Amino acid sequence: MDKVSQYERVFKRFDENGDGKISPAELRQCIEAIGDEKLSEKDAEAAVTILDSDGDGLVGFDDFVKFVEGVKEEDKVNDLKEAFKLYDMDGSGCITPRSLKRMLSRLGDSRSINECQLMISKFDLDGDGKISFDEFRVMML
Secondary structure, three states: OHHHHHHHHHHHHHOOOOOOOHHHHHHHHHHHEHHHHHOHHHHHHHHHHHHOOOOOOEEHHHHHHHHHHHHHHHHHHHHHHHHHHHHHHOOOOEHHHHHHHHHHHOOOOOOHHHHHHHHHHOOOOOOOOOOEEHHHHHHOO
16 A cells, blocks of 8 residues: 555545545544544644645645655654764764764774775765764765
8 A cells, every 4th residue: 555545544534524624623533533632622723724735724635645744754854863863972963984983883894984084975065074964864865
């Protein structure tokens, strides 16, 4: 089953009356049915307002997909931040040849400082000899 089919299935579960839109009331019912969480009417209306791109007070399928994809992108960025921290051992906010060498050694891949400098230079977009989080993100995505 592809992503769009999965999204459609979930969307249809929220869209109880089948009109192709999710209302605040439908959002509340679905959230309560899925888990122990209760969503107030005010919070449901606020959520729909945020997600509603055409201003009709309802969430269409395209709005729903954008929201789900946005959440997934945020999860990816959080995962990348965790991975980046493994290489940024000294907390400097960047991966240096020395920190890359240490991490690779921990992973059983022994490299020289020169080899690590060469590896970094391939992804060092600003030429400072280090990999920032933004450069790491470009490299990984």
